[in-house]
Amino acid sequence: xxxPVESGGGLVQAGxxxxxxxxxxxxxxxxxxIGWYRQAPGKQRELVAVxxxxxxxxxxxSVKGRFxxxxxNAKNSVYxxxxxxxxxxxxxxxxxxVPYRWYWGQGTQVTxxx
Numbered sequence: 759x760x761x762p763v764e765s766g767g768g769l770v771q772a773g774x775x776x777x778x779x780x781x782x783x784x785x786x787x788x789x790x791x792i793g794w795y796r797q798a799p800g801k802q803r804e805l806v807a808v809x810x811x812x813x814x815x816x817x818x819x820s821v822k823g824r825f826x827x828x829x830x831n832a833k834n835s836v837y838x839x840x841x842x843x844x845x846x847x848x849x850x851x852x853x854x855x856v857p858y859r860w861y862w863g864q865g866t867q868v869t870x871x872x
Contacts, residue, residue, distance in 0.1 A: 760784040760860040762853050767866030770843055778838040778866055780853030787811075787831040791856035794827060794838045796849035796868075807838060808856045820846070843870045 766778040778794065786792060793808035806818045807827040815827055826839040836853050850865040 762860055762863040764851060764853055764863050764866040767851060767868045769869045769871065772844055772870055772872050774843050774870070775839070775841045776843065776868060778840065778851055778853075778868075780836045780838075780863070782834045782836075782853075782860070784834065785831070786829065786834045786836070789855055792829060792836050792853065793856040794836070795852045795854060795858075796847075797852070797865075798849040801849075803852070805856060806851075809836070840868070843868075845870045845872045 761783045762780050764778060764780045766776060768776060770776055790811045791808050793805050795803050795805050797803040806821050807825055809815050809827045809829050817825060824842045829836045847868060848870050850867050852862055852865045854860050854862065
């Protein structure tokens with residue numbers, strides 16, 4: 759069973775940027791959809807971005823034009839570039855397959871101050 763490790767979160771002011779990274783303990787080359795999820799306190803976990811093995815990408819409406827997902831199968835890694843961050847982006851961010859099949863990692867906390 760694959761265990762992802764997320765990193766790159768932090769505290770940033772509104773309008774700032776962060777780049778999240780996720781490294782999987784197993785190969786990602788055979789996996790179709792891999793995505794970034796986030797969970798804010800008191801809210802359900804939501805899928806914010808997904809990238810297929812063929813490069814097709816989808817985003818939740820609230821992050822379109824601000825976030826960019828990418829993957830590097832040679833490094834078993836997935837990335838999320840987050841620009842123009844807003845306080846409502848504050849959450850713990852996780853990567854997993856879509857639909858999720860891996861164990862959930864510890865996530866990386868993103869906090870955006872106003």
